[in-house]
Amino acid sequence: MQKEFYDPAKPDGQNSSIKEPISHNGIGKIGKRYLIPARQGRAVRLKKNQSIFIHNIRGNQVCDFFALIDGSESEFLSMEHTRTALGRVYVSKGDILVTNRRRPLIQIVEDTSPGIHDILIACCDHARYQQLGAVSYHDNCADNFRMSLLAINVPIKHIPSPFNIWMNIPVSENNGKYSWEAPVSSAGDSIKLKAYEDCIIVMSACPQDMTPVNGLGVLPSELEFELESF
Secondary structure (H helix, E strand, O other): OOOOOOOOOOOOOOOHHHOOOOOOOOOOOEOOOEEEOOOOEEEEEEOOOOEEEEEEOOOOOOEEEEEEEOOOOOOEEOHHHHHHHHOOOOOOOOOEEEEOOOOEEEEEEEEOOOOOOEOOOOOOOHHHHHHHOOOOOOOOHHHHHHHHHHOOOOOOOOOOOOEEEOOEOOEOOOOOOEOOEOOOOOOOEEEEEEEOOOEEEEEEEOOOOOOHHHOOOOOOOOEEEEEEOO
16 A cells, blocks of 8 residues: 655645635735635735734634744744743743744734733644544644645745634643633734744634634634734
8 A cells, every 4th residue: 555645735625725815925015904714824924023913803713823934934933942932831912932943033012812822732734623523624724824825836844833822721730731712812802913034924713613712602703914014
């Protein structure tokens, strides 16, 4: 039997993330609000010292956030290295998130939510939903990442763990166990992130509907983002 090789660039399924980029090259317009439909992803290029606002329209939606150095995509925002740099598993306003080369890449400049975000959990993927009991293809953040980059002709070499904005994963002080909880953010909350290098941002409106991470009794919903000038 022929051995199956894992290809990090190949999506396990498709949605409109691959067909509807914000532009053919991922360059956005300053001040324009862009939609990330529920269960989909979008990529946008961010210049050094430029900022991006991400808006949680309904309040319950998690955003899986990725960043890659533009033109050198093997260097990317790394939660493993960020945890080491911060010395903790929670982030706060003012924190700087670093790359897999331990260089500053993203700073949390503003946050109107209670500030509960996650830097522990890998993005959802096809295998995760199979483990949770899905019997057919389920939209997922790994594929949204792949498709968002393929849509602007950026090659994929690796799928990093994301900065899970508004994701609520409390960790027990007693035994280190964590749980999957609903977000504590509210409708209209936003976060402002500043880039320390030219980078490609990928955001996925997480499709998770088999755990409570996008809220109890609600379906995944859309997000919006906009770019700010220097």
